[in-house]
Amino acid sequence: MLSYMSPQWFNGYDVVLELLFAVITIIVALFAYRTYKTTNLVYSKYLSLAFMFIGFSYIVQSVINFLILTNLNQSVCGFMKINSIAYFNTIAMYVHMIFFTVCLVLLAYMTFKIEKKVILFLLLALSFIVLFFGSNSLYMFYLLSSIYLMIVSLYFVKNYLKNRKFTTMMIAIAFLFLLFGSIHFLFSVNHQLFYVIGHLLEFVAYVLILINLIMVRKK
Amino acid sequence: MNRKRDRLQIIRDVLLAIQTKGQKVRPTHILYRSNLSSDMLKQYIGDLLEKDFIIEETDKKDNKLYSLTSKGFNYIKDYESIKGFMESYGLD
Numbered sequence: 001m002l003s004y005m006s007p008q009w010f011n012g013y014d015v016v017l018e019l020l021f022a023v024i025t026i027i028v029a030l031f032a033y034r035t036y037k038t039t040n041l042v043y044s045k046y047l048s049l050a051f052m053f054i055g056f057s058y059i060v061q062s063v064i065n066f067l068i069l070t071n072l073n074q075s076v077c078g079f080m081k082i083n084s085i086a087y088f089n090t091i092a093m094y095v096h097m098i099f100f101t102v103c104l105v106l107l108a109y110m111t112f113k114i115e116k117k118v119i120l121f122l123l124l125a126l127s128f129i130v131l132f133f134g135s136n137s138l139y140m141f142y143l144l145s146s147i148y149l150m151i152v153s154l155y156f157v158k159n160y161l162k163n164r165k166f167t168t169m170m171i172a173i174a175f176l177f178l179l180f181g182s183i184h185f186l187f188s189v190n191h192q193l194f195y196v197i198g199h200l201l202e203f204v205a206y207v208l209i210l211i212n213l214i215m216v217r218k219k
Numbered sequence: 220m221n222r223k224r225d226r227l228q229i230i231r232d233v234l235l236a237i238q239t240k241g242q243k244v245r246p247t248h249i250l251y252r253s254n255l256s257s258d259m260l261k262q263y264i265g266d267l268l269e270k271d272f273i274i275e276e277t278d279k280k281d282n283k284l285y286s287l288t289s290k291g292f293n294y295i296k297d298y299e300s301i302k303g304f305m306e307s308y309g310l311d
Contacts, residue, residue, distance in 0.1 A: 032308075035301050038294055039227065040270055043310045111309075159309030167307040216303030 007192040018062035024206045026055035050106035057099030064092040097141045104148035111155035142186040149179040170212045177205035243284040
């Protein structure tokens with residue numbers, strides 16, 4: 001799927017990292033859902049859904065990269081009666097992009113702190129139009145991700161400035177790392193090294209998110 | 220200076236007011252312990268009943284009595300981590 005822009009020595013590492021990202025985000029999603037069930041606050045539900053979608057998107061990315069790495073994608077294509085491997089990879093890429101975009105839209109919507117489903121629908125519709133009808137979907141995807149992450153990061157930075165605690169700072173830094181990672185991926189369409197740096201920035205971000213969860217659970 | 224209590228904190232205070240007394244408590248006890256106006260307390264009691272945090276019963280004299288459910292106990296236990304999590308994501 002995305003391996004064509006990954007340097008050969010990094011193949012395999014990306015699969016493991018993406019799986020790790022999926023595990024972390026799904027753990028956060030489950031805790032956010034528990035928070036929602038306890039408090040009934042709708043924003044917790046959006047956060048939970050957002051992290052669940054991001055987890056699914058990484059599972060898809062990791063599995064597909066694994067299939068490409070092990071050449072199992074040819075067997076899967078045969079099993080699913082898909083004629084072209086490229087077609088299979090494209091479908092997988094779109095599934096990953098759709099899940100990730102839904103996550104970012106939900107996070108951005110959560111930051112608005114308004115309950116108007118029409119705005120959520122509008123954001124999703126516009127994002128999908130850009131993804132499906134843009135001239136370069138992958139480039140558009142990272143561009144969209146960067147814009148959404150800017151909005152979300154700004155919200156978390158403001159949250160830190162309002163409530164200066166170590167945990168709020170960690171989440172703000174984590175999302176800034178995700179933003180820089182996404183911006184790096186914008187360039188990785190042509191430069192393999194940026195793909196690696198993007199993954200490393202994401203790694204730092206998700207580790208911070210995990211540490212934050214461990215810290216609040218210990219309270 | 221005391222900060223204004225947020226919603227999560229008030230919910231905890233109401234639940235604690237019920238817990239500290241023992242099994243079943245009257246609304247007046249909760250009112251006294253939670254430091255809320257009677258209108259506010261009615262709203263919170265309604266919310267907590269809806270969320271299954273507490274249950275309402277009546278005694279022989281038709282007085283209302285409230286007690287915690289397991290969900291209510293869990294809220295008190297998890298309050299700090301829930302609050303910390305919500306704070307870190309700006310959801311409080």
